[in-house]
Amino acid sequence: MAAIEQEKTDLVEVLSSELDASITLKKERRMWVEIDSKKIVDVCLKALQLGFEHLSTISAVDWLEEGRFELVYHLWSYKYRTSLNIKTKIDRNKPSISSINSIWDTYAETCERECHELFGINFEGNSNLTPLFLEDWQGPPPFLKDFNWREYTLKEHYKEENPREQVYFEVKK
Amino acid sequence: MTSVKKKYDASDFEMFFGPAHPGSGNFSVKVEMRGERVLKATADPGYLHRGFEKLMEYREPMQNSVLSDRVCVLEPLQWNLVHAEAVDDLMDYDVPERAKYIRVILAELSRIQSHFIWYAVLSLGTGFMTGFNVAMGYRDYILDVFNLITGGRVYPAGYICPGGVRKDLPENAEKKILAVLDKIEYMRKFASTENLAWLSRFKEVGILTKEEAIKYGATGPILRGSGFVTDVRREDPYEIYDLLEFDIPVHDEGDAYSRFRVGMEEIEESMKIITQALDRLPEGEVRTPTLKPIVQFRKANGETYIRNELSRGEGAFYMVATGEKTPYRVKIRGPSFSHMIPILERLLTGVNYADVPAIYWSLYQCPADVDR
Structure with a gap:
């Protein structure tokens, strides 16, 4: 166990020099690193070669005020039992x-x-960016911070003038 | 049969497996066929998209813990646990020892009943109706325990909440859990006996190699069924799993049968964990004494990525807090996202149509966490 711990401290240094970025070990088994978006393929490939075999998922965060998107690639190494989160x-x-x-x-x-x-x-x-979840969706990407789905549904779906809703307001003669 | 493509001869056609297929769940796979052979399979999720990640941005952590049940019907308590751990981590909560034990006991009970559902849908897929009825019947004993402890049979309504659990165990809960473990022992033996129906339908069907499994993001029983020893509970221990003794069942063949065997052997390990946890269950508080949770969350600032071993694989929460009363961003990683889209498409290519249900159900699917 001590060997693994020793390896981990070394790992931070090795990774930092290999990926050419400063890696922070925020908690036990949790490494975070921020890189330039142009380097993403190189860094991921390096990480894979160093033993981070498992891509857990990719998260996107919309920083509206800053005017930027943040992408987080969550990797896990079965060998070192450490996660590497590339931002x-x-x-x-x-x-x-x-x-x-x-x-x-x-x-x-x-x-x-x-x-x-x-x-x-x-x-x-x-080449395959076809939608996964939403069918016939014409609106803006729905998870954006400036997209208010409450207003959108009210406007699009719950007004009497809306042709889609008229069936609920019809009075049978 | 939905359409006959004109450019091929009449033996080429497309058809849908699901979403109206019995047992396929709210999920469909479009298969291009030539005769009986599948040429190409395209997964079509989205029938159950409820937008939990967006909903959680509008709600406080305590409300979100109730929402988190609904991510997947097979193991709501385990989803409760991942969410609670993510909030605990952001708020630096010190969860009381007793609460940790209760969390683990419920998560493992949840794993057992989830594996029973797996056994049931696999039986349904192979026409072994007795298996379906027996498994669902025995699952009910565990649901009764959930009813006693959490107040809900399937959905616990956020019983495992940030800071601990909502209520202490009722007086007779420990006795009842032990009695139920005794009862379901029959089902465990029933599930681990060799059955001709299983062997003929699942052996050497849908083989996933170890290298492919890792590349396509497989986790849990699917990865262990391909001969790779890994378990988040052992490698990235949370709660009290590092204090408990349990084995990690692994099978090397990588076919549908070995995945199924791994799952059934895990039932015994979960039972071991529950008995150990009940033995050592300490006395004390079950919830961190705190200010109002909303006030607390306003202090949280930062981000966290929490992984748990759910019954179907790795489940994770990525949560960002910016000092508001609601999280700024929540991302949920469900195990079926990799199993049901890239792996299913890969495994179905080139197989006989009669093997499609066996492969489909052997991947332990739950469309709910693909769509979220």
């Missing part, structure tokens, strides 16, 4: 980042499909 920020107006489907294949593609559908982020190199 990167992209512009909110033209959200675009390279796809990591060359590394985690269709699983990465599926995670990216979700981010594309719910946040409108474009992943270059991912």
